[in-house]
Amino acid sequence: MCTTKDYSTNQNNTFKDLVAHAQAYGFIYPSSEIYDGLQAIYDYGPYGIALKRNIQNFWWQSMTQLHQNIVGIDAAIMMHPTTWKASGHLDGFTDPMVDNKDSQKRYRVDLLIEAHAMQLTEQSKSLEAKALIETMETYLQEADLIGLDKLIQTSNIICPVSKTANWTPVRQFNLMFSTQFGAQNDATTVYLRPETAQGIFVNFLNVQKTARMKIPFGIAQIGKAFRNEIVARQFTFRMREFEQMEMQFFIQPGTEKEWFDYWKKTRIAWYKVLGIPDQKIHIHPHKQLAHYAADAIDIEYNFPFGFKEIEGIHSRTDFDLSKHEQYAKKKLHYFDPNSQKHYIPYVIETSVGLDRLVLMLLSNALINQKVVSESEAAHGNRTLLKLPPPLAPIKAAIFPLLKKEGMEEKALAILDMLKYDFPIVYEANQSIGKRYVRQDLIGTPYCITVDHQTLEDETVTIRERDSMEQYRITIDKIAHLLHETTNIKSLLVQL
Known part of the structure; x- marks a missing residue:
């Protein structure tokens, strides 16, 4: 029997410590490292891929095995290009960006302004920082690029590298990766999917009929997504190639609040089972909603770089199915045998970043201990991964x-x-x-x-x-x- 005289833990690991541990012990490597890597692309090592697959299995089983009314699919990464026109990604899946002419560095406008607001807060100018963020959010919601441009100038925001304010005009940057499909002379432009949800929506009727599902029911999927992020940073938190775990839950219109509350509670309970302390989980309600949403929250985890989103829960109304019905010119209605009526279902979405979950678990599990153990003759500190x-x-x-x-x-x-x-x-x-x-x-x-x-x-x-x-x-x-x-x-x- 081990006699432990002193046993205490702390988790004061820096983000640098976390990244170093992940790389040194076979969890995550920079991709193509022998060629100096590719920015914001990472490879999972022997222990990283095992951890990732275990998280996948837990999520998949918690969705499809514990709920008799949720089934799974695996949709293709490349889809008909009209899919992205219908979903709004082709026209609206953009982020405002700005370049500094002196440093030649490109920045996502919201991140640049948020960093400046954080500096103001550190200088005891919290009211000024709050006003800056509120103004920025208004301009972002209205897609007012001129307003964002003026906000950067009037706030005297400088480039962290060049220390100058020599900025280009703010402009939109589409985040989708495009490629050519078919013979070179007759090629069609298609896109690597920026999210996995649309593969679920276009298969709604296929799944409903073949799996004999009745509303309410859900469709779950795990798969790769691709976004040409302007600024990809914070290790695997924001990558250009990443993996999502999503479930779209189809419901009768008018029941959306009940089901939104249900999935909010259900998903928060999932993180508690993983041993994530309450103080490290934060629920962030969306004040300004996306064009498709009636309600939305983010579940955030307190990383070494602050509270950041790991999962989104959205009440998407019938936006997606209605748009696909419009563009495909095919009915995506559900016939309710109880009411004897046809309707387009509403949707509650739960969307999790799998790579962010891996980073969350590594961050939460990396522990430093002060210990004196007679049986192991261990004195001083030890580091462990308390997964x-x-x-x-x-x-x-x-x-x-x-x-x-x-x-x-x-x-x-x-x-x-x-x-x-x-x-x-x-x-x-x-x-x-x-x-x-x-x-x-x-x-x-x-x-x-x-x-x-x-x-x-x-x-x-x-x-x-x-x-x-x-x-x-x-x-x-x-x-x-x-x-x-x-x-x-x-x-x-x-x-």
Whole structure:
């Protein structure tokens, strides 16, 4: 048994610490790093992709298995170009941008103004900062580029690089990536989808009829989306290639408030199951709504760089289906057998950034501890990744105490017994203490050590990541322990 005299935690990691840890321990790498990378594009390493897939599975099962009226699809990335005309993306999926002529740097106008407002707040000019943001939001809502241009000039906003205010006029920048489809002489311009939702809307009737769904029902999807962001920053928080997890819930008009409140509560509960503290989650109601929305909130997490959106919940009315009906000239009505009426359903959307969830969990889990442990002779600080065990990339690590006397053979036999049900790693090099440290840093919840006693009575030492507690169990009970504590079911039953 581990005796811990002092055990305390803190999470004062900087954003730089988080990025360094993710890269150093196989979670996330800059893409094409040997060629100096590609801005705002990242690759997931061995532990990063395992964590990402575990989050995917938890979200997918929480949607499609726990709700009998939600099914899934996987729509294509490239869609008929009229799709984006109908959705408004072709004409309106833009961000105002501005260039500094001296530094040759390009900025998204809202981020540039928000950064200046933050500086004003730090200078105890909070009222001036608030007025600046309110004016900016008004101009953004009205798409008033001249107003934004004047606001930058009158606020004396300078470029962080050149320290000058030599700006170009503010202009709109379309965020969609385009490509050519078909033979070169007869090619059609198509777009990489900037969101996954439209693939759900155009398949509404296909799914409703073939899956025999009755309203209310939902369609869930996980997939890639692409946005040519003006300023992509903050590691994987804002990328040009990213992954979304979305669910569109189709409802009878007039019930939208009831279902909006339901999905708001349901999704907030999902984050609590992941162990996210209440003080790190913030609900941000939209004061100014998008053209398609009747109501909207953002669920925000307190990253090292502040509260930022990880999920949006929107009451989209019948905007999307009505627009596709108009442009496709095909009815997208639902016949309600109870009322004997046809209508275009309203929609409640939940849209999650999967890459942002990975970053959120890494941020929340990266812990520094002050600890004195007699059993491990550990004194001072240790760093661990305190991930929820069902989401951890590796569920257990198996160590032979020594690479001799039959211990290695027994450890490999245990590995063979468990590998069909769990992601397991085997390590035999370095001291046990260093092997523990390595597993703590990648978030492995259990270390299993085979020693001399194992060869005598078929028991192993279990060492728990979070408490550093050590105890012995028989080999035949290892699988039960891992099933009980590292299976996604242990999260699902809490919802």
